[in-house]
Amino acid sequence: MARVVVFTTSASVLIIEILAGRLLAPYLGVSLEVFTGIIGVILAGISIGAWLGGRAADRLDPTRLPGPLMVAGGLSVILSPVIIDFFGPGVGINPLSIVFLATVGFVVPAALLSAVSPIVVKIRLASLDNTGSVVGSYSAIGTAGAIFGTFVTGFVLIAAFPTRPIVAGLGLLLSLGGASLMIGRGRWVPLAVLLVAVGSATALASSDGPCQYETTYHCADVVVDPDRPTGRLLILDRGHNSYVDLEDPTYLDFRYARVMADVIDANFASGPLSVLSIGGGGFTFPQYLEATRPGTDHVVLEIDRLLVDIGRSELGFEDEAEVVIADARQSIQDVPPATIDLVIGDAFSGLTVPWHLTTAEFVSIVDSRMAPTGLYLINVIDYGDLDFAMSTVKTFEAVFDHVAVIAPPSYLSGEAGGNFVIVGSQAALDTPALIRAIAERGGSEAVLTGADLESFTTGGLVLRDDFAPVDQMIDR
Structure with a gap:
């Protein structure tokens, strides 16, 4: 029984650590900084608890201590989502x-x-003569429990169940396990623990939580636009991710989407294109391009199946594109070389593009997947000193012969912030046509190329696989 207790409590700590990311995501998003904070806090809890x-x-x-500690631990696990939901809406990022x-x-x-x-x-330490074997064996059992908790949560539980029922089940298991260790101290103690644990776990498991949909990677909500009844806004982790009009797919509500449409129309003749989207989101562009350029061959690389x-x-997507459900870094390897006219980069984890x-x-x-005259458009978000936007441009310049960034002048100066559209191609960009398209739309965006672009990117760096601190670059 002692080994089971150590295994279970150690596994539970790691289960909590992994689930913490899901519980915090609606309020803090999903980023390296969030996971860094979670790991540090859990390690602090382990240190304090061991001491x-x-x-x-x-x-x-x-x-007399393991039973009450397991009960208290189980009840505190059940309370964790309640505490997060109480404080979460009021915190910054x-x-x-x-x-x-x-x-x-x-x-x-x-x-x-x-x-x-x-x-x-x-x-279990009956004699100092066996101190090493006792301490070592229980340390190994605890580590094995932690490994089990990590694997079963990351590979099985999160894919099979929503987060709150998992938390409720874990808290109930711990509370009942602790109560079983307290049998013999009076009938009322295990009974009281049973009633409180079952009631709390049931309430938590049946609660809706802050998300309309809990995907593998996001807290997702779909909101009807009160000013446009056919409009739908997709919100991921508090961020406005995508907008579609169910009856008019040519309507682009987000400014960056209108800029991307300007770039496409300025650089391609009318007619169908071969398109690759990195990130699906609300599938705005598959629907838009099918409506404006019928016959477009569109492949979307999207990691999140529930999206x-x-x-x-909810968002009117009717298979206007082939969807490959996998991480884009891996699935792009299956795209034939030199075949794509247009690549749209619109993948996000919180406010950042996955590094x-x-x-x-x-x-x-x-x-390498683009045709010789192909374009790569990417949407990035940045504020303040614009480290991320500048570095993305620098990175594009390391690969493409022709690069441009399009954003409102106040964004480019750092006075304000938001979405920047960056364009890269091995072929010359039709900048005059793009400027005309923006003006005809009534847009206020500026297009930076050449010397103006070099001035904008001063201080930026080329992002590499061994150094791309994108989470830290964005000022929020």
């Missing part, structure tokens, strides 16, 4: 907020459960 558990084992009767929200949500269950292992070791289902059920889709190595792969 306090060891002290308690020396000062109190250790045989910065390192301090990440650490704060992770701490209030997860440091207590991590500490309570981590206190069990040193207490069990004290119970595809949402596109079909491995920003590097010169990846951009070179994209270039």
Whole structure:
């Protein structure tokens, strides 16, 4: 039984660590900074719990402690989503907020459960002669539990169940396991624990949480536009990701989408194209291009299967494109070389493009799939000193002979921020036609090329696979 207790509590700490990313995503997004904060907080909880558990084992009767600690740990696990939902809407997206929200949500269950292992070791340590074997064996069991918790959560549970039922089930399991260790201290104690744990777990498992849809990677909501009843806004992790009009796919609500349409029309004659989209989102461009350029051959590389289902059920996507459900860095290898007229990069993890889709190595792969006159358009978000936007342009310049960035003048000067459209091609861009298209639309965006572009990118760096700190580059 002692080995089972250590294995279970250690596994539970790692289950909490992985689920923490899902619980924080609606408020903080999904980024390297968020996972860094979670890992640091969980490690702090493990450290605090091991230290306090060891002290308690020396000062109190250790045989009476594992049960109450497991019960308290289980109940605190069940409370974690409630605490996150209470504090989450009021926090910003910065390192301090990440650490704060992770701490209030997860440091207590991590500490309570981590206190069990040193207490069990004290119970099992009958003689100093076998200290090494006892400590070593329980350390190995705890590590094995942590490995099990990591694998079963990441590979099985998250793919099979929503987060809150997993949290509720884990909390209930821990509470009932702790109650079973307390049998013999009075009938009311296990009964009270049973009632509280079952009630709390049931309430949590049946609650909706902050998401309309919980995908493998995002908290997703689809909102009806009150000013345009046929309009649908896709929100991922608090960010406005995509907009489609169910009756008019040619309507582009987002400014960056209108800029991309200007670039396409300025550089390609009318007619169908061969298009590759990196990231599907709300599938705005597959529907737009099918409406404006019938017969377009469109392939979308989208990692999130449920987003595809949402596109079909809520956003009017009717298979205007072939969808490949896989990470774009891998699935692009199956795209035939030198065949694509237009590549649209619109993949996001929170506010950032996933770092491995920003590097010169990846951009070179994209270039190898493009026809000689092909275009690569990418949408990026940046603010403040514009490190990420400048570095994306620098990276494009390392691969393409012709590059441009399009954004409002206030964005380009750093006075404001938002979406930047960056264009790369081995063929000359029709900049005059693009400027005319923007003007005819009534847009205010400026187009930077040549010397103006070089001036804009001062201070930027070429992103590489071994150094692409995109999460840290964006000022929020």
